[in-house]
Amino acid sequence: MTTAPPQETDSTSSDGIRALPLRTAGYYLLLLGLVVFYLLPMETGFMTSIKTAVGVRESLPFLLPGTDLSFQIPFVEFDVDTMLEQTTDEKWRDAYDTLSRGMVNSMLFTIPSTILCAIFGSMAAYGLTLVKWRGQVFVLALFIAGIFIPYQAVIIPLTELYGFIDLQYRLGAIWALPFLSEERHPTILELIITHTAYGIPICTVLFRAQYQTMSWEMIEAARLDGAGLWRIYRRIVLPLSIPMFSVVFIFQFTQIWNEFLFSVTLIRSSVDEAASVTLILGQLGQAIEGTDFPLRMAGAFVAAAPTIVVYILFTDKFAEGVRV
Amino acid sequence: MARAKLDEVTKIFTEDDGSEVVAVDDVTLDIDDGEFLVLVGPSGCGKSTTLRMVAGLETITDGEIRLDGTVINDVPAKDRDIAMVFQSYALYPHMSVRGNMSFGLEESTNLGDDEIAKRVEESAGMMGIGDLLDRKPSDLSGGQQQRVALGRAIVRDPAVFLMDEPLSNLDAKLRAQMRTELQRLQNELDVTTIYVTHDQTEAMTMGDRIAILDDGELQQVGTPLECYHRPKNLFVAGFIGDPPMNFLQVTNEDGTLIDHSFEYPLPPQVASAVEGTDSLVLGVRPEDIELEPDQSRADDHTISATIDVVEPMGDENVVYLRLADGATVARPDLAEQDAAEGTDVNDAAVEGSDDAKGGIAGESRSTIIATIGGMQHFDDGQDISIRIPPDAIHVFDADSTEALHNRTLQDADAVPGI
Incomplete structure (x- = not known):
């Protein structure tokens, strides 16, 4: 009975819990343990973020405000009034107010970079996989080498480069347009270019993996049907790589959104007009008087929210894409 | 409709290590307007490579391919006015049957949407797939996909049809049925057709003429019965007939x-x-x-x-x-030849199957x-x-x-x- 597969318990469910094999119970126990293991830090963070300063001091981090452990049954001391007293949404408001500026900035460079990485990566992969030409292997080698360039190695050349190019000065006329500012948008543009360039190699390799499984005969059929290089990409290859686009969107969005080193290098300060969310988050709740843990926790949640939204939006296609 | 002519066509592949493999050796063929020519031979004999050169999917090392007198060596595949049916059908999986069939017309002609729709329905009716037009290829059976692949070629009304083992993925019964249907269709449309197969039965039953290739070299071109009763050499004699x-x-x-x-x-x-x-x-x-x-x-x-x-x-x-x-x-002579073939079979992968009927040598x-x-x-x-x-x-x-x-x-x- 213990060796029976879990499915069988469903058919004998009239027997109730007695029919539950020991092994299945073990699985569920293990799963429960894993759930607790993974969710406990999140839960702790959330509990901390809704506590007042007193609440943080007087209750254990992972328990509700106004709750404390005791040595008498039921081992928990809980009082509704104390709980309400020690609960606040103030930290969330604070975090949101402080971070919203950075969130907008981060959006401004993350979304364009993600889209550009995906488009360029897909086109490069198409040219390197489904089109035959001389010297292809060499170019591919360059792309692959690009994946392995460490961030640390490029930060100095990067600042030198933008110092030399000076987008603020060269594109001066553009920054005078409405909705654009000279203090903010040149840096955003620098970040877009940098993240796009840095993301293209890995995106190319991801798309290439998919394109290598595409049928050559199908591409040849399209050629004989009268479609040129661009039309084959537009009408055959691109529609077939939508699932992979979802994978790349999620992957690149998270990557760029959470990125810190380029932000520090190119924006420099969290009080800069163009400061990214990660840069501001680093400073959030840090003061000479001490660390405001509830504020930092709330800030972390607020900053992570967009990546979660992206996951939810692309989940279906993502699942299809990783199956490729 | 057109007359196709291959004039001393040669294809040499250069391997990665620099060695050269002759896949097609000095093949000359003259295919009449409306003729059904079957290229037949064992795996790796160069028949698919020959077809792909006509299609423009492989470059031609030497010689000329003409379509109605015009040399097409340097014409890109997309401008050759040739339709091809692939062994794997090569349908576009994200498009409906209608999309698959209209793709070629949209890309290669200036026809309006109405005209394209009309032609697609006509051809679909001819292939008996009129009621499948809005389905995706993945919802179709192998036989139906085969019909869509043929329909996609027919709707283009091309100068030449090329078929690369189109029936080899079907089961035996369906294959026999499609064999007759294809012949009927080719008669009706009267389009010059080059058909590649390793199956001598298909060659015998379908072709107006058959061209037998071995090791890149043309062995004999003739009507099926000519090749059967008057084989030019041991290879043809052993390959044709079962x-x-x-x-x-x-x-x-x-x-x-x-x-x-x-x-x-x-x-x-x-x-x-x-x-x-x-x-x-x-x-x-x-x-x-x-x-x-x-x-x-x-x-x-x-x-x-x-x-x-x-x-x-x-x-x-x-x-x-x-x-x-x-x-x-x-037959020591052929046994030797077979052994040598083993090392330079270059398009065996393209042709996919190795159950050639011509395996006369090397066995007891x-x-x-x-x-x-x-x-x-x-x-x-x-x-x-x-x-x-x-x-x-x-x-x-x-x-x-x-x-x-x-x-x-x-x-x-x-x-x-x-």
Whole structure:
């Protein structure tokens, strides 16, 4: 009975819990343990973020405000009034107010970079996989080498480069347009270019993996049907790589959104007009008087929210894409 | 519709290590307007490469390909006005059947949407897939996908149809059905067609003419019956026909074929045809062999043999015979060629299948196959005589593999295409 597969318990469910094999119970126990293991830090963070300063001091981090452990049954001391007293949404408001500026900035460079990485990566992969030409292997080698360039190695050349190019000065006329500012948008543009360039190699390799499984005969059929290089990409290859686009969107969005080193290098300060969310988050709740843990926790949640939204939006296609 | 001409076309692949492989060697073919030509040969013989050069999917190393007199060597595939049906069907998985069929018209013509829709429905009706137009390829059976692939080619109304083993992914019954349907369709549309297959049955039944390729070289071009009855060399003789022609290794001594177990006197006109060549191969088709149970009626043209296995097919029996003393039925010349082929099979991967019927060499040749009427009965292990009628024999030069004499056909005029 213990060796029976879990499915069988469903058919004998009239027997109730007695029919539950020991092994299945073990699985569920293990799963429960894993759930607790993974969710406990999140839960702790959330509990901390809704506590007042007193609440943080007087209750254990992972328990509700106004709750404390005791040595008498039921081992928990809980009082509704104390709980309400020690609960606040103030930290969330604070975090949101402080971070919203950075969130907008981060959006401004993350979304364009993600889209550009995906488009360029897909086109490069198409040219390197489904089109035959001389010297292809060499170019591919360059792309692959690009994946392995460490961030640390490029930060100095990067600042030198933008110092030399000076987008603020060269594109001066553009920054005078409405909705654009000279203090903010040149840096955003620098970040877009940098993240796009840095993301293209890995995106190319991801798309290439998919394109290598595409049928050559199908591409040849399209050629004989009268479609040129661009039309084959537009009408055959691109529609077939939508699932992979979802994978790349999620992957690149998270990557760029959470990125810190380029932000520090190119924006420099969290009080800069163009400061990214990660840069501001680093400073959030840090003061000479001490660390405001509830504020930092709330800030972390607020900053992570967009990546979660992206996951939810692309989940279906993502699942299809990783199956490729 | 067009006349296609291949003029001394050669294709040489350069491997990564710099070595060169000749895939197609100096092939010249002239395909008439509206003709159905079948390119047939074993895996790796270069037939698919030839087709792909016509399509423009492979560059041409040497020679010219012309379409209605215009050299198309440097015309890109998309501008050649050629439609191709692939072995894997190569349908666009994200498009409906309608999308698959209209794609070519949208890309290669300036027709309006209404005109395209009209043509698609017409062709779909012709292929019997009118009610599948809004389905995706993944929702279709193999046979239906095959029809869509054909429909996609037909709707283009191209100058030339190219078909690369289009039926090999279908089950036997459907394949036989599609074979006739394809012929009917080709007759109806009257479009020049080049059809590649490794299956000699398809070649025999479908082609107006067949071109047999081996190791990149054209062996023979002719009507199916011409190739069957008048093979130019050992390869063609062994490749066309199923079960294949029987071959006996013999020596010629003044008009008599000698093997250590038998002597076979040749009729005078055959003897003169083979005069001066000592090492010969005697060929005879299974259906021409007569079995003589009464060994006392043996004559000059009989050989004693033992029945090994009888395979009843219903309408006929296929009899496997062992010759007395294990007479030499070996074909060292072809065995050698086969071994050499193994190293330079370059487009075997493209052609996919290796169950070529032409695998005559390299295997044990001590068995003779005869097909006899289904009502004649023989037992396994029975000793009998087999008679090889002198007018049904083919004689080949064992060294050059060329045919020196082909069988006589009493009624040659009654057989069209010979």
